[in-house]
Amino acid sequence: MDEPHAVVVGAGIGGLSAALALHRRGWRVTVLERAAELREVGAGLTLMANALHALDALGLGPAVRRGEHAEAPGGIRDRHGRWLSRVDGAEMTRQLGTTALGVHRATLHRILREALPASALRTRAEVEHVEPGPERAEVRYRGPDGPRTLTADLVVGADGLRSRLRAQLWPQIPAPEYAGSTAWRAAIAFGDAVPAAISWGPAAEFGMVPLGGGQVYWYAALTTPPGGHAPDELAAVRERFGDWHAPIPELLAATPPGVVLRNDIHHLATPLPSYVRGHVALLGDAAHAMTPNLGQGAGQAIEDAVVLGAVCGDGVDALPAALAEYDRQRRPRSQAIARAAFRAGRYGQQLRNPLAVAVRDAALRLTPARAALRGMARYADWRPPAG
Ligand SMILES: Cc1cc2nc3c(=O)[nH]c(=O)nc-3n(C[C@H](O)[C@H](O)[C@H](O)COP(=O)(O)OP(=O)(O)OC[C@H]3O[C@@H](n4cnc5c(N)ncnc54)[C@H](O)[C@@H]3O)c2cc1C
Numbered sequence: 570m571d572e573p574h575a576v577v578v579g580a581g582i583g584g585l586s587a588a589l590a591l592h593r594r595g596w597r598v599t600v601l602e603r604a605a606e607l608r609e610v611g612a613g614l615t616l617m618a619n620a621l622h623a624l625d626a627l628g629l630g631p632a633v634r635r636g637e638h639a640e641a642p643g644g645i646r647d648r649h650g651r652w653l654s655r656v657d658g659a660e661m662t663r664q665l666g667t668t669a670l671g672v673h674r675a676t677l678h679r680i681l682r683e684a685l686p687a688s689a690l691r692t693r694a695e696v697e698h699v700e701p702g703p704e705r706a707e708v709r710y711r712g713p714d715g716p717r718t719l720t721a722d723l724v725v726g727a728d729g730l731r732s733r734l735r736a737q738l739w740p741q742i743p744a745p746e747y748a749g750s751t752a753w754r755a756a757i758a759f760g761d762a763v764p765a766a767i768s769w770g771p772a773a774e775f776g777m778v779p780l781g782g783g784q785v786y787w788y789a790a791l792t793t794p795p796g797g798h799a800p801d802e803l804a805a806v807r808e809r810f811g812d813w814h815a816p817i818p819e820l821l822a823a824t825p826p827g828v829v830l831r832n833d834i835h836h837l838a839t840p841l842p843s844y845v846r847g848h849v850a851l852l853g854d855a856a857h858a859m860t861p862n863l864g865q866g867a868g869q870a871i872e873d874a875v876v877l878g879a880v881c882g883d884g885v886d887a888l889p890a891a892l893a894e895y896d897r898q899r900r901p902r903s904q905a906i907a908r909a910a911f912r913a914g915r916y917g918q919q920l921r922n923p924l925a926v927a928v929r930d931a932a933l934r935l936t937p938a939r940a941a942l943r944g945m946a947r948y949a950d951w952r953p954p955a956g
Contacts, residue, residue, distance in 0.1 A: 572597050573885045576708050576721040578696045578734060580607055582674070583853025583870030584727030585681035588689060589627050590878025591723075598685070599719065601710050603695035607682055611674035612754040612830060613778050613786020615765070618665035619951035620868030623875045625667075626953035632680045633672060644941075645917075645933060648770035650814030653933040654941045661942060665949055671765060671778035671786055673756055677867075699724055699734055701847025722885045723892075724849045725877065727870070730835055732855035738846045745835040747795040748860045748911065749919055752788055753806050755829045759785040763816060767917075771926055774918035775810050775817055787820050792919045795833040802829040836860050836911060840904045845892040850877060852899075859907035862914040865948060869903045872951065879954040898954075906948050 573596050577588045580602035588598040616624070616633070624633050644655035662668045682690070693713045700707040706724040710717055726734035730745055763785055767776040772792040780786050789806050799805035806829065807821050837858040844851045853870030876898050880891040920926050933941075 573722045573881075574599070574720075575723040575725060575881075576601060576706070576719050577725040577727055578699070578708070579726070579728040579853075579855070580604075580682075580690060580692075581727060581729055581853065581870075582677060582681065582867045583729075583855070583874060584725065585678065585685065586623075586627065586871045586874035587725045587727055587852055587877055589629075589681060589684050590874045591725075591881060592685060592689070593627070594878050594882045595884075596723075596881065598689045599721070600685070600690045601694040601696055601708070601719075602690065602692050605693050607690060607692055608675065608678065610830070612756040612788070613671050613780055614674050614677065614867050615778055615864035616670045616672055616677075617864060617868050617949040618661075618667045618669060618946075619949050620865075620871050621667045621670060622952050623868070623871040626875045626879075627684070627871075629680055629684060633677065634670065643765035646766055646768040646814065647930060648768055648773070648775075648813045650768070653769075653930050654936060655938060656942060656945060657938060661946065664942070664946055666952075669765065669949070671780045673780055673784065673786070696728065696733065699726070699737065699849060701738060701849040703847060706848035722848060722888060723881065726849055726851040726855045727853050728855050730837075730854045730858045732851065734849065735841070735851060735855050738849060738851075739841055742837075742839050742841060745858050746838040748834045748836045748914065749792055750790045750834045750860075750914065751793050751795065751797065751831065752790045752834055752861065753802055753829050753831050754786070754788040755803075755824050756780060756784055756786045757820070757824050757828065758783055759816075759820060759823050761816060761819075763820075768813060768817070769917055769920075769926075769930075770813070771923065772919055772921040773809065775813060777816075777820060785820060787817075787824075790834070790918050792921065798831060801826065802831050803827075834860050836907065840907070841900070843896055844873075844900050845896045848888065848892075850892055850895055852877060856899075857903040857907050859903075859910045860914050861910070862917060863906060863910040863948060865906050865910060869906060872953075873899050873903065875953045879956065882956070902951075909948065 852873035
């Protein structure tokens with residue numbers, strides 16, 4: 570019998586993870602990526618315990634943890650540096666079976682890429698249309714030599730926030746919405762140790778995450794109208810955060826001009842009624858683009874991929890039931906996390922009213938460490954399916 574064939578649309582973290590999960594279950598995979606080169610732009614990512622367990626299931630845990638830095642203490646501070654809530658990293662590791670980890674996006678992307686056969690990856694391949702079935706799916710794309718068509722037993726839509734597959738197959742779902750905030754990010758060389766921590770001011774947040782190897786990822790977020798840009802984005806961040814507590818001014822001083830990325834934060838405000846249509850399954854931001862407030866977007870994409878691989882392990886005949894099971898396992902959890910991330914943004918970074926900020930900060934200070942940890946562990950406490 571021929572090996573089953575999957576076409577994965579998009580070579581982001583979700584698409585590469587899905588390709589690897591299926592490849593490890595005996596599928597032939599073809600990844601179509603519209604970009605000319607396979608590289609991940611971006612800065613850092615926090616991988617919570619669930620994401621690390623999912624990467625373990627893909628056999629990539631050791632590579633991702635290589636060069637792991639000492640477990641940094643972390644938590645939430647106010648803009649003056651007073652701790653509102655602290656996380657006991659050792660206790661978290663004990664409860665969840667692994668620590669959380671900061672990783673450069675480019676590093677994670679390279680690790681995923683290198684685990685796949687090079688022949689599986691096609692760049693300059695922009696997917697224009699997909700037919701989901703009923704027998705096999707068909708993908709039409711524009712390659713370097715013109716239009717092409719592929720048929721496949723399974724098509725994985727991992728084409729991100731602005732997913733064309735989602736828009737085509739679920740036209741009733743409105744496009745992603747602006748979530749109210751804009752984020753600036755950079756990964757920089759920084760000699761001093763920093764905690765993995767976020768700091769809140771009125772309608773503003775600054776986060777820092779050690780990446781190991783003398784690198785730190787920082788991000789800043791503000792509630793502001795969308796579509797803005799500054800001639801010098803670093804200067805714009807300095808203007809708003811330059812008088813916050815140490816080491817925020819020092820991190821900004823150590824940031825080279827030109828490396829700061831600016832993104833308006835969008836999310837899929839209307840949840841999809843299914844992640845599956847015929848022989849097509851969506852995953853990652855295509856399925857559930859969420860705000861970054863819980864640091865779970867990429868983590869959920871990797872979880873999706875691992876579950877998809879696990880349910881598709883029995884080949885093509887079992888595919889309809891497998892995809893129904895994928896939807897059953899993934900949609901409630903990822904959509905609940907997307908809702909929680911949006912709420913976390915409203916109550917955290919976006920809170921502006923001084924009285925509300927004071928009440929929130931007092932409530933956080935009074936929350937026992939154990940309860941705070943339970944809150945953080947709520948979504949990070951996930952294990953891949955057995956087998
Ligand atoms: C400011 C910010 C901070 C974040 N921080 C974190 C964090 O700390 N932890 C975390 O887990 N997540 C975080 N996230 C979320 C995370 O980055 C995303 O959820 C994740 O990268 C989504 O991966 P993906 O593969 O689904 O989509 P993408 O990374 O968007 O990949 C989609 C790919 O599909 C390709 N593509 C699109 N259309 C087509 C087409 N028609 N044909 C062919 N190819 C196509 C694109 O070129 C792209 O390569 C953050 C996001 C933001 C904006």
